Amino acid sequence: MTKLSISALARELLHAAAEADGGRAAETVFGGHEKSLRQTVVGMIKGTNLGEHDNQDDVTVYVIQGRVRLRVGDDSWKARTGSLLIVPHARHSIEALEDSAILISVAKRPYPPGQFIA
Template sequence: MTRVSLAALARDLLALARAADTGRIATTVHGGCDRSLRQTLMALRQGEHIHEHPGEVTVHVLHGRLRLVAGRDMWEGQPGDLLVMPERRHRMEAVQDCAFLFTTAR
């Protein structure tokens, strides 16, 4: 069994994202290319965004606020929210510095 403190990891990644030129950072906490489930902890500095392609994805917001944009649709997430991504191209924008657990399945 592996145990990971998502709260501690989110704090560490937020500090790194704030200092990074790109304003973002990510690390895989479970799974990978050889597994059907992959969980990645991501941190974005306020104003930064990432684009994602369609697929089965959830985002669990751990810190801050983020906005999910898919076409004309838009949703905001805050700590504790679980967002189920639409199965079309979408973008996640950091409304505030934020950290979230990004889960994908193949």
């Protein structure tokens, strides 16, 4: 078993993000491309974005610290410390409204949303 402090990692990544050119820093804490579940902590300085990208998997974003905005087309949702966003299967982006740390959980789908294997 492995145990780690997500809060401590979030603080470290926010510090690293403040010194990074892009204003972001991330570390995968579980999984990766070879697993069906991947969890990544991301530190983001106010005003930085995780640029618009498609989502075919099951994804949640937990706000460890700060405030963020999830945008999907013309819709947007704000979330703050302790909030969990369930990301739609659609093109989306995430913006840091203040210095923030988030935990992104991605569960790979064996097939595209709306399709079922018979």
